[in-house]
Amino acid sequence: MKKYHHRLAFSSALIALAFMSVPSAQADDGKNPTRIVLGYAPGGAMDAFTRIVADGLKKHIDGPILVENKPGASARLALNHVKRQPPDGKTILISSAPLFTVFPYTYKNVGYDADKDVVPVAHLADIPLVLSVGTQQPYKTTKDYLEWVRKTPKDSGIGLVTLGGPTQFGIMSLNKAAGIDLIPTAYKGAAPMLTDEIGGVLPAGIDAVASKLELYKAGRIRFLGVSGRKRSTVAPEVPTLAESGAPGFEMASSWYAAFVPAGTPSDVVIKLEKALISVVNSKDVQEKLTKLGVEGTGLSKEELRQQILQQRKVWKPIIDESGFVAE
Missing domain, CATH: 3.40.190.10 (Periplasmic binding protein-like II)
Structure with a gap:
């Protein structure tokens, strides 16, 4: 009988330990920092953009918000870091387009699955x-x-x-x-x-x-x-390359978008999506982005997903024909 009680106590302890070790998005008390990660060094356009967005998010998210620069491997280092973080909404990747639209076709071993390791949250800006x-x-x-x-x-x-x-x-x-x-x-x-x-x-x-x-x-x-299909709001007096007789750059504009680790609960993703779109669409942030030379968009995660698929359809045959392989 004592042996049975010892086994029961040991099993209960294991179960309790397991529950203690699992991160919970719902259990967050607002004290844990939200980390926004980007794959470029401080001082560039993406860094400035990310810090503007991070400052705006303070009105929507409890707790401190930290910007973490993890440059290296053409920003792939940052994505690989984010994909390994707990899926609790506390780590956000700000990425440009190539990691999702071009690199899967130019690298023999890109080091991540662009469709499975992270999930889209919101399209934030166009970068003509x-x-x-x-x-x-x-x-x-x-x-x-x-x-x-x-x-x-x-x-x-x-x-x-x-x-x-x-x-x-x-x-x-x-x-x-x-x-x-x-x-x-x-x-x-x-x-x-x-x-x-x-x-x-x-x-x-x-x-x-x-x-x-x-x-x-x-x-x-x-x-x-x-580049792009329409003139930039940042410099509207400048025609598009296409309307000037230089086709090929209609889909070449880059963009900045937010992603979180795969497995993040849908309600957490939706909350972040609404918060980020609200920030980018606010008047003061729009003014800051225009001065930076960036066009704020504030599009949904589904619009972001569709844009990724559309751009892949454009670039894949061109990349295949070129034979280009990234080192």
């Missing part, structure tokens, strides 16, 4: 690209630039910050559609690329509007055209 040139260049429109490229093909280098993303594949699409041969020249960051652009060393460069907006407003560079 812009083709820009130094003000001393003879071409003042995209049409002029393409004509110049056809006449001087040996000087057809075009700057971009990273290979293997929508920018590079947009250039490939443009080459095919326009019958030209723009040669991508990769830089380690926007700053050195813009230095060469302003100095006239680089004929043209394409990168996020956010990285170039101040120079454009100061009259140091000229904007020729933006």
